[in-house]
Amino acid sequence: LDGPPTSSFTHVASCPISLSRTSEWRELLACYLTAIVHDYEHVGRTNDFLVNSTDPLALRYNDRAPLENHHLAAAFTLLRRPEYNFLSSLPKAEYDKLRKTIIDLVLATDMKQHFAI
Numbered sequence: 001l002d003g004p005p006t007s008s009f010t011h012v013a014s015c016p017i018s019l020s021r022t023s024e025w026r027e028l029l030a031c032y033l034t035a036i037v038h039d040y041e042h043v044g045r046t047n048d049f050l051v052n053s054t055d056p057l058a059l060r061y062n063d064r065a066p067l068e069n070h071h072l073a074a075a076f077t078l079l080r081r082p083e084y085n086f087l088s089s090l091p092k093a094e095y096d097k098l099r100k101t102i103i104d105l106v107l108a109t110d111m112k113q114h115f116a117i
Helices: 008-013 024-037 047-052 056-060 066-079 092-107
Strands: none
Touching: 024 066, 024 092, 047 056, 047 066, 056 066, 066 092
8 A cells, every 4th residue: 555545434445455356355355344343442532642641542552542552462363263253264374465465454543643654
């Protein structure tokens, strides 16, 4: 992906998917899963608010994108439960690539990243 998007929707919608690439399915799945988890367990406050109020999430994630880090950690923790882990049949290498892509996409939804262009 080239640079941070202007919004979560724009980011997910502009996920580059090439029909000629072998990783097409992983990229598409990563975009869908990012759209699902990018605000999972959102606390209704901004990252700046969490940092300025020394919220436990800000402390846990060292004031760096506490919401996005929490969305990811909570979602991947949920996926570790056998009854929810629909990705368990993926080979480890494919799962690792998928996970990295989702992490990169969700972290890019941090509003501070939107002004880095």
